[in-house]
Every structure is written in structure tokens, then in C-alpha cells.
Amino acid sequence: MRELNLDQLRTLVAVIELGSFSAAARALHLAQPTVSLHVSELEARLGTPLVVRGGRRVTPTGAGDVLAGRARRLLRDAAEAVDLVKRHREGRLARVRLGSSSGAMVHLLPQILETLDAELPSIDVQVTVGRSTELMGKLFVGDVDIALVAMPQAGYPGLGLTPWRHTPMMALVPARWEAPRLVTPAWLASRPLIVNEPSTHVYQQVMAWFAAAGLRPTGRIEMQYNEVARRLVAAGYGATILPFEDPSETLEGRIQVLRLRPALTRQLGVAHRHPSLLDEPTRRVLALIGKFRALRGG
Known part of the structure; x- marks a missing residue:
């Protein structure tokens, strides 16, 4: 049997957590037929159904639930491995990927980055600027670690959104x-x-x-x-x-x-994964961002 494909595992996790192939396609920026193909190929490779189709919400089978649990760990480990190599190559101790909504943060974001560079110089903060809904999707699939977004936002499993400013x-x-x-x-x-x-x-x-x-x-x-x-x-x-x-x-x-x-x-909010899944650099960046809660002159 060929080895498992991480892209297919990521797709399976998204389908199970979001409850539909179409929602997973939107979150992963894939065509829906591609999402269906990923799951079908996994099922063919493992010789067992992984999800129950046909209802209003796609649900995992017993085998699918077991595989999704292991897949989450594999995906996290793979991302951390790539990150470690990159940090070693760049001589950085840590990296945190920050997503920021474009409109609301045009003046505040430079202040945050200046403070981060001064107080946490060993952390490489990489910024992605975009629309709030897009950033929530990036956070869900692991493309960013923290997202500064407009509220309210549609909920994603495993993500928290805290009012900020x-x-x-x-x-x-x-x-x-x-x-x-x-x-x-x-x-x-x-x-x-x-x-x-x-x-x-x-x-x-x-x-x-x-x-x-x-x-x-x-x-x-x-x-x-x-x-x-x-x-x-x-x-x-x-x-x-x-x-x-x-x-x-x-x-x-x-x-x-x-x-x-x-x-x-x-209302602006700070979105991130469950605290138990955050590494120490991300926690430190979150704490510093919290200092910007008050409005100018407030």
C-alpha cells in the first residue's frame, strides 16, 4: 500500500470538521470535485468508507474518526518540521504567522509590528493581509497562527474568537x-x-x-x-x-x-486555535497584541 498523502488527510479533516464537501472546498481553496477525489482515493487505499454521505451533514465512520484524529497530529507535526528547518536556515528562534484584516488595521498594524520587533526580537512575525472571512479560513487550515479580524465571524471547529477593540x-x-x-x-x-x-x-x-x-x-x-x-x-x-x-x-x-x-x-477580534495547541512564541505574541486593546485616547 502506498503511503498516506498529507494533502488528502488535510482534506478529510476539513470535510469531517466542517460537515460538507463544499465547505471544505471553500476553506481549502480547492474545487469540490478535487475534495471528493481526495476522500475517495483515501477510502480506496484503506479499503473502508471514511465518511457517511447523503445526509444533511457529512459524518465520519468509525474508521474515519480514528484516521482524522491521527491526521490532525500528522499535519501539525509536518508543519512544525517545515517550520523548524526554515527557522534554522534563517537563524531565527521562532516564527509566528499573523493575519490582519486590511481595512481596519492600516494604521494599527505598523504600531503592533514595531512593538513586536522591539519586545520580541527573536520571533519572526510574518504577516498576511486580507479580508476577515478569508483569514478565518487560513487560520482553520493552518496557514496563519493568529488572525485580527472584524466581528462577528462564522465559527470554525477548534478556533476561538475573542473581542479585542x-x-x-x-x-x-x-x-x-x-x-x-x-x-x-x-x-x-x-x-x-x-x-x-x-x-x-x-x-x-x-x-x-x-x-x-x-x-x-x-x-x-x-x-x-x-x-x-x-x-x-x-x-x-x-x-x-x-x-x-x-x-x-x-x-x-x-x-x-x-x-x-x-x-x-x-468590533475587532483576535482569532486563534485552542490554547492547548499554541506554542510559546504564539502565546507571547498574543499577549503583546492584547496590550493594544484600548483605543487611542481611551
Whole structure:
């Protein structure tokens, strides 16, 4: 019998933990037929069914449950072995892979990395920036060790998500516009709007804010990058609502940063695997990130 394939074992674990082939395909960034093929080849190689198909949720057989338990350990050991070799090659004592949501962390992330480099110089912190939902999937399959994400998020087995920071959402309005001290949905909906892409948490929160007032405005442009959106506001192209972290976002007085009525807050969280599965470097990085819980001036 040929040796077991780690990619196929990773697929089996994802199918069992997520309960469906389609969910596993999304988490692993594979085509669904590929996921089905991985499980079928494992079953053919071992000569026994590993999952029960046909129900609303895929469940493991007795053999599948046993194999998945061992597979988790094998996958963890393989990742650690590769990591040890890389750390040896680079002369580093440890590595922690940090995932960060792109919009909310544009100002805070450099501060975190600067502090990590100063206080934990022996730990190589590697950063992946992306959307919160994508980072949760990367954390689940082991591509990152910690993820700083917007809340709420869909739950993944074996992952914890702890509230971390409350970031105020503010209206960013061109400086030359006449604007009220407190921006309401009715006032903002009548102006040209710059909105995030519909798949983002910011977009969903902002649209819910308008919807609570019975409004469904259409954006003049959908912008993936918050920094570009700010510059469009400064140029007078439109107004937007974004998480507000740093006074420099006024772009030298070309933007008015105004409070919303009703107020809107973005909740950020720290996601990681179960504490019993974390190594000491990851624990130390988590502890340091916890120091950034308070808002500036809070």
C-alpha cells in the first residue's frame, strides 16, 4: 500500500470538521470535485468508507474518526518540521504567522509590528493581509497562527474568537462641503457616496445603518482599499463611512471627520486555535497584541 498523502488527510479533516464537501472546498481553496477525489482515493487505499454521505451533514465512520484524529497530529507535526528547518536556515528562534484584516488595521498594524520587533526580537512575525472571512479560513487550515479580524465571524471547529477593540465608525466628508456636526443617514444618503465592496464587513455595517432609517443608497463607486477611499474623499469625489483609528486620516485638513447619529462601532477580534495547541512564541505574541486593546485616547 502506498503511503498516506498529507494533502488528502488535510482534506478529510476539513470535510469531517466542517460537515460538507463544499465547505471544505471553500476553506481549502480547492474545487469540490478535487475534495471528493481526495476522500475517495483515501477510502480506496484503506479499503473502508471514511465518511457517511447523503445526509444533511457529512459524518465520519468509525474508521474515519480514528484516521482524522491521527491526521490532525500528522499535519501539525509536518508543519512544525517545515517550520523548524526554515527557522534554522534563517537563524531565527521562532516564527509566528499573523493575519490582519486590511481595512481596519492600516494604521494599527505598523504600531503592533514595531512593538513586536522591539519586545520580541527573536520571533519572526510574518504577516498576511486580507479580508476577515478569508483569514478565518487560513487560520482553520493552518496557514496563519493568529488572525485580527472584524466581528462577528462564522465559527470554525477548534478556533476561538475573542473581542479585542471597538473602533468608532466615522463619516469622512470633503472639507469644502457644508456638513452637520452629527451626520445622519438621511443627510449622507443624499450625497455622492464612496462605499466598500459588498463582500466586506464595513459595507454590510454601513448598509445596515442606512436600512435602519429606511434607506438604500447606491454608491457612486465601490472601493476595495480604504486608503484610496480616503484620498477620493479628500479630492471631493464623495463621502464615506470608515473605521477611524488615526487623526492623520484627515489628509492635512482636506477631510472632515464627523460623528454619526446613530453611532456606529466596528468590533475587532483576535482569532486563534485552542490554547492547548499554541506554542510559546504564539502565546507571547498574543499577549503583546492584547496590550493594544484600548483605543487611542481611551
